[in-house]
Amino acid sequence: MQIHPLITDSKSLADLCGRISKSEFVAVDTEFMRENTYWPELCLVQIANDKEAAAIDPKAPGLDMKPLLDLLTENVDVLKVFHAGGQDIEIVHNLTGQTPFPLFDTQIAAMALGQGEQIGYSNLVDAYLSISLDKGARFTDWARRPLDKRQIDYAIGDVTHLSMIFPMMLDELRKTGRGSWLNQEMERIADPSNYVTIPAEAWRRVRIASRKPDVLGRLKALAAWREQEAQDKNLPRGRIIKDETMADVASHPPRTQEDLGKVRGLSAAWKTNDIGARLIHALNEAQPLPKNEMPERDPRKPGLGKEGALVADLLKLLLKIRSREINVASRLLARSDDIEMLAAGVRDELSILEGWRYEQFGRDAVDLVEGRMAFAVQDGKLRMTRTER
Template sequence: MKLITTTAELAAFCKPLAEAEFIAVDTEFMRERTYWPKLCLAQVAGPEDAAAIDALADGIDLAPLDELMANPRVLKVFHAARQDLEIFYLRMTQVPQPLFDTQVAAMVCGHGEAASYESLATKLAKAKIDKSSRFTDWSRRPLSERQITYALSDVTHLRVVYEKLKHQLEKSGRLPWITEEMAVLNDPATYRADPEQAWRRLKPRGSSPRLLAILKEAAAWRERTAQRIDIPRQRLLRDEQLLEISSHAPKTIEELGLTRGLGRGFAEGWQGRELMEAIERARSLPESDLPTRDKPTEQLRAPGAVVDLLRTLLRLKAEQAGVAGRLVASADELDRLAAGKRDLPVLKGWRREVFGADAVNLIEGRVSLALAGDQARLIPVTPAT
């Protein structure tokens, strides 16, 4: 069990890892009471050594860890990396690269639709994870021996999981597939919260441009304010309150105070004043600057029988390839494919090889699905003469 609590210890631990082929990384954080995730513990394992790094230790400087995470020569291995990477992106203003996500790799290797770390550790590393510390308060100090042991197990077994999955990928020639799948995780936009776009995830009760302008300004104010004072956006102002305010467009503090559950303290305080200023900005916008709702999703005319055939083919091809069907194509993609759309991810790269090309052939009548016993298979269709 190794817990690092000083900058000197951290620098000494990270220095040899700069020459490692890969490191396994995990984090423990809290964000129930904050807007930004609060890093409490970072776990790092090299090929031989591992340590838990106390990010809340008095006086510790995490610069050596940041430098290691930014090192382009060292592969960073995570499991379900999205939230961990957000923490490092916010710290470093860059995404740690290169990356390898074992959850994605597990889907490529046929270990299920969304294999958990525990299931992979059990299956590939022959390890049993003690889950009793999973929901512990990682911000409290001192950390117990059980907490540290649990935290370290998230990276020590991850080393073995990575090596086993990498071997499977190399054996099957699918290692390049992972590079394709890392594109979203490598994109800094994945981790940016843009206040000006916050309104788009809400569902207003109307669609008038003026209402949408008020919603946009109010949602942007909530997002910027929650970021600034570091509290969850819903704790500052709930979605339903934001929608009600946008719908009624209050003109005075008194009218704002009538919003259900808002309270006079909010309406008459600095929050109410700033929110009313945001509403006034929206009210004064010229007609030409008013936002409009995104165009409704195109109504697809996808024949049900074709969609059913594509689902069957996807299941067949995914089983044959030993890859999770959900990773190959989504239900929406199948609908679009059946409706005649062709500019789709499923028709590009490795997905086309596994499923897309056969799917188009099936739709266009060049092959058909047939039963052989209890198994489905594709057979060529002889053109009519």
């Protein structure tokens, strides 16, 4: 495989993308910094097909990134291959408003091939290529220039290895007939809505015990205010105000800005400065959360009760047995919410009762709930047996 020098000029990047645009796939990885910012700072992009690989410096003066971004988001003939690509996809979405498409995530594929729930990249490389990676450059400062040879070699290695592993995984998926098992998961991570932050909805990510409309209304206002402050200042949310402090302020709101100086977790300076004034304004403008926005349990999911919880536990045991038998990650096979709803008597719109999940797990799960299957120990192993009602 040809390894190019670090690309820092527009012509070299355009030429590389022109060649790779004729490939069946391109392996993609990024290096970024986000410890001190709201928006991830893109520092390096690495791409490779089966013939060539390169690292691209997005910080290079005058570099036109459009050919690369078009390759990732507009060229539907080239499959984009990532490993645990959520943050890489988020960066592309931040730059373009689109997600790479079509895409393939090797971490998700590994779930269908008996490699566990969330296999790390180093373990994946070891499993498929018997190569132990040097992780020394992983936590370097990718924003500092110039990048040294060790950093660049480490970064390019991520995509050269990925470009070798992907065909091997694809061949396994074809032989086992499990390629279609991944469609739903790949579509999920490609959904652009996963990477859009709406300030008015930010409160839903904050844990709070209260279900009072006035408290939740204040939380909604505070979370939206924090999101805007974090974006404007390009700071992590927690640098503005931590979740637990925000939930406490929503539950026990200070009456005046002066009172902010008494709130644990806030700087005493907030009792007189502009950011404190904006927080108090957000609180004063808050309205009780409307009834139609109140968080509710899934309307399909009635309370389990003690007996239902026991049934759910039996279903989870069945899931472990079946996952072991077919060598697939249990998380790919069934989600806890679906199992609990099945235990509660729900039969409509459950993913485990559709397609391949029904064939591999759902049918037996229903039979267990309805008394047509039971657990038994055979040759020292826990197995499922058919029963007669």
